Amino acid sequence: MSSFGLPVGSPPGLPIAFGIVHEPRITPKSMGGIEMLRQDPAQEAEHTTMLSESANSDGRGWRLVKTHDFGLLWWGQVTSQVGEGLNKVALLWLVYELTGSALMLAMVGLLQTIPPLVFGPIIGVYLDRFPKKQVMVWVDLIRTVLTLLIPGLFGLGLLSLEGLFVLIFLTSMVSTVFGPALASAVPLLVRRSELVSANALIQGTNNIGMLLGPAISGIMIALIGAQHVLYVNAATFLISALCLIPIRSNETLGQTQKASTLSGSLLSDLLVGFRFVFRDRSTVFLLVIISALYNLGASAFVFVLPVYAKELLHVGPVQLGWLWSALGVGMLMASSWLALNPKNDMQSRMHILVGGTTMGGMAVCTLGLLESPLIAAGLVTLVGAGAAVLNPVVWALLQEVTPSHLMGRVFTTFSTGSMAAAMVGMSGFGWVADAIGPAASLIGLGLVLLLTAGVATHFARQSLTVQIAAT
Numbered sequence: 383m384s385s386f387g388l389p390v391g392s393p394p395g396l397p398i399a400f401g402i403v404h405e406p407r408i409t410p411k412s413m414g415g416i417e418m419l420r421q422d423p424a425q426e427a428e429h430t431t432m433l434s435e436s437a438n439s440d441g442r443g444w445r446l447v448k449t450h451d452f453g454l455l456w457w458g459q460v461t462s463q464v465g466e467g468l469n470k471v472a473l474l475w476l477v478y479e480l481t482g483s484a485l486m487l488a489m490v491g492l493l494q495t496i497p498p499l500v501f502g503p504i505i506g507v508y509l510d511r512f513p514k515k516q517v518m519v520w521v522d523l524i525r526t527v528l529t530l531l532i533p534g535l536f537g538l539g540l541l542s543l544e545g546l547f548v549l550i551f552l553t554s555m556v557s558t559v560f561g562p563a564l565a566s567a568v569p570l571l572v573r574r575s576e577l578v579s580a581n582a583l584i585q586g587t588n589n590i591g592m593l594l595g596p597a598i599s600g601i602m603i604a605l606i607g608a609q610h611v612l613y614v615n616a617a618t619f620l621i622s623a624l625c626l627i628p629i630r631s632n633e634t635l636g637q638t639q640k641a642s643t644l645s646g647s648l649l650s651d652l653l654v655g656f657r658f659v660f661r662d663r664s665t666v667f668l669l670v671i672i673s674a675l676y677n678l679g680a681s682a683f684v685f686v687l688p689v690y691a692k693e694l695l696h697v698g699p700v701q702l703g704w705l706w707s708a709l710g711v712g713m714l715m716a717s718s719w720l721a722l723n724p725k726n727d728m729q730s731r732m733h734i735l736v737g738g739t740t741m742g743g744m745a746v747c748t749l750g751l752l753e754s755p756l757i758a759a760g761l762v763t764l765v766g767a768g769a770a771v772l773n774p775v776v777w778a779l780l781q782e783v784t785p786s787h788l789m790g791r792v793f794t795t796f797s798t799g800s801m802a803a804a805m806v807g808m809s810g811f812g813w814v815a816d817a818i819g820p821a822a823s824l825i826g827l828g829l830v831l832l833l834t835a836g837v838a839t840h841f842a843r844q845s846l847t848v849q850i851a852a853t
Contacts, residue, residue, distance in 0.1 A: 444721050447581055451629045452571045458625030459564075459587040462522070465618025466615035467595010468602070469529070472611035473550070475603055476536070480543060493547055493803070497555040502798035505558055507651045509790030514567040517632040521560045522623035528553045529616035533609040561797060566789035569781045577781055578731060581774035582720035589714040589770070593707075655791025658784075665783055668841045669776050670796055672834055674803035676739060679830035680769050681804035682811035683746065684709075685763075686827065690820040695755050708759045712766025720774050732842035735775045742768025746826030750821040768831075805850050 446452045477486055492677045509517060528549055535541035564584065572580045602611045659666050687709075720734070745764040752758055784792045807830075815823035 394601075430450055444579075444583070444718075446572060446576060446583060446721075447828075452580060452583075454625045454629050455564075455567070455571065455732065456583055457586065458622040459584060460590055461618045461625070462622040463587045463591025464595045464598070465591075465615045465622075467591040467593075468599040468611055468618070469615045470596075471596045471599035472603060472608045472615065473532075476532075476608040476612070480546070481607065486543070489547065490550060493551045493569050494554040495805070498558040498794075499798060499801050499805075500799075501555065502558060502794040503652055503655065503791065504648065506562060506655060506791035506794030507568070507648055509559060509785055509794065510563055510651070513631070514563045514570070514789075515626060515629060517563045518560060518567065519557050519623050519626045521563070522619045522626065524556050525553055526616050526619040526623065528556070529612055529619060533612045536609045536702055537801065539843050540804070558794075562790050563794035565777055565781065565793045566786075567631065568777075571629070574782065576610070577778035578734075579721045579723070581777045581781075582717045582770075585770065585774055586714060586717040586721065589717055590712060593710045593714065599720070601796050638710040649790070655788060655795060659792055659795050660786055663783060665841075666780065668837065668844070669779055670799050672735075672739075672837050672841060673776055673800045674794065675770070675830060675834040675837060676742075676769075677800045677804040678807040679811075679827040679834070680742065680765075680807075682807040682823075683765065683827055685808055686815050686820055686823050689815050690749065690758075690824060693820050695758055696753075697755050701755055704757075708762040709766040712763035712768075715763075716767035716770035717774070720771060731775050731778065732838070734771050736835055736838045736842055738768045738771035738775075739831055739838050740768075743828045743831030743833075743835055745828075746831055747825050750824035750828065773844055 447456050473492060474487055477490055480486075532541065532546065532549055535545065565581075566581050568584065569577065599611055602614065659670060661667075687705060688702055691697050691705060695701070716738070723730075723734075742765050745761045745768065749758060749761050749765075752761070780796065781789075782790060807827075810825055811823045814826055
């Protein structure tokens with residue numbers, strides 16, 4: 383999960399950015415108390431070449447949507463994300479109609495959270511053993527069937543509450559696979575210099591779904607009923623699968639065979655992924671810390687926002703809706719800007735990462751000191767923009783440094799850490815908002831985001847040091 387409830391690799395996912403990437407031989411080198419990792423000379427030369435390609439290539443930005451393979455992926459994701467927006471409202475409405483219980487609504491959220499939090503790294507092991515395109519197609523087809531079963535059984539009078547919860551859990555389990563598979567597939571469809579733009583475009587589909595899906599779902603529920611909206615949701619998954627099937631993936635049979643050859647037991651493969659994230663690559667570990675810190679603060683923001691609107695701004699649900707829209711607009715604007723941004727060299731990426739986290743932190747801190755709804759809407763737009771620049775840059779860096787046969791494990795571990803941090807943040811800052819007040823909670827959130835900016839600044843300096851050493 384990324385900021386504001388979006389999956390990492392939401393989401394979170396590139397001629398080919400990754401063929402078969404061999405794990406470098408690495409030795410620790412102490413620098414400023416942080417363990418620095420160096421590749422051997424041949425790999426440093428390769429790293430330097432790739433940095434040069436990243437800096438000099440002319441990215442296509444929004445024109446990527448017009449390409450055959452990435453365009454199909456993007457349109458499939460737009461359809462699927464709008465469907466997810468439909469589902470968020472329709473499924474909760476159906477559960478409430480069936481039970482009349484707010485506790486049961488919380489149970490739905492719990493069932494959707496457990497699979498990625500508990501089984502994410504294990505799923506990553508198996509994801510690394512199969513072609514990513516085939517995985518995504520099968521996931522969409524299975525989600526189509528599972529989603530169809532809910533209104534189908536409901537219409538026949540055969541849907542029990544227990545059966546509904548089982549279907550929700552299974553759908554969440556299958557959906558856990560899709561995000562990391564998507565993040566792993568993006569480098570196979572665009573050039574290395576286009577990774578940030580491609581990730582921003584993929585993230586933009588989340589923003590489009592968040593803006594359009596719930597509004598359309600509300601209208602459709604009023605017209606045809608919540609259960610029939612779920613039929614439409616199932617159709618969006620099917621359309622996504624049909625968009626994926628014609629894509630010409632550069633993931634070769636050799637890559638899949640290599641992953642299978644390197645596979646051992648479940649435990650040993652799991653440990654290989656953990657070692658890569660937490661020990662072998664300081665770059666990856668710092669990216670995990672940056673994302674976890676940001677999610678610790680930003681994911682709690684959406685739960686503090688209604689309290690802030692009522693207690694400090696003294697506004698009602700209509701004005702709260704405008705604040706939510708401002709958040710989505712900020713995210714969509716930043717994603718669009720990233721897709722158009724021609725500068726994809728390491729230094730530019732670091733400026734974006736540090737600038738986005740700093741802007742978000744300062745905007746949230748300032749919110750805690752204001753009581754003007756109009757100014758608050760402008761600041762919330764900046765918060766959304768700051769959140770939207772984080773994931774595309776972090777994903778691109780992970781996609782570049784992670785060997786192809788470890789992609790699934792790295793992205794699922796990354797997602798699990800971010801989601802765990804988000805849950806801690808939602809609980810902790812929610813308690814602060816109740817016990818002390820929303821202003822204190824917002825200032826605390828802002829300070830966490832500024833701390834993230836500090837870690838990102840350290841990461842930028844470390845990356846520059848490694849880049850200079852490699853030249």
